Amino acid sequence: MTDPVQAVLFDLDGTLLDTAPDMLAALQQLAEENQRQHRIDYHDHKALVTQGAKSLIESVFGPLDELQLQSLREHYLAIYQQRLAEKTRLFAGVGELLESLNRARIPWGIVTNKPGWLCEPLVRAVVELKPAAVLVAGDTLAVAKPDPRPLQHAMQRLGIAPQHGIYVGDAKTDALAAQRAGMPAAVALWGYLHPDDQPQQWQAELLHHPKDLLQWL
Secondary structure, eight states: OOSOOSEEEEOSBTTTEEOHHHHHHHHHHHHHHTTOOOOOOHHHHHHHHTTOHHHHHHHHHOSOOHHHHHHHHHHHHHHHHHTTTSSOEEOTTHHHHHHHHHHTTOOEEEEOSSOHHHHHHHHHHSGGGTTOSEEEOTTTSSOOTTSSHHHHHHHHHHTOOGGGEEEEESSHHHHHHHHHTTOOEEEETTSOOOTTOOGGGSSSEEESSGGGGGGGO
16 A cells, blocks of 8 residues: 555454454353353354354354244344443554544544444444444445445545545455455454464455554554
């Protein structure tokens, strides 16, 4: 990247927020309520968080048919909703990055596949996220990442062309969505990457720490 960034979009889980403690606590409760003797370990399971509820549930229950999965998913999300921000925190350095963006008057927003009924109260609960100029949830449009339209929609609301922004996420789907939107991508290496992931092949900038983004501001 050579041009200064005019706007920044972020993924939520695994990029701005470490939501794994609350999501995995909800998964542990789901397992116990269904008599599954399965210990949910943060380090073993956090990489699944970015893949969504289906991957989390099947890590405990194995492959499921559609009806079983839907029932468990609804129960899991109901549990999670009750503990949405108990232990969830900003990743180290994210607060300082957001404050730098605010001081520089560079608009920033959030594009996540988390449904609005979960991400909206979560964002409201974290004071540092309240200045977000735009929030696009997984159900804001009829499509979600890696489709590029949520990113394009967010940039349109900011009034800035995609090529003048950057999207920061922790999954290959995030990098794909950005590339398809004509937008530079960056990978939050502090997030929920799986040991088998190869972010160096995702055609994205690699960020080891949130402050690494500041060089483009």
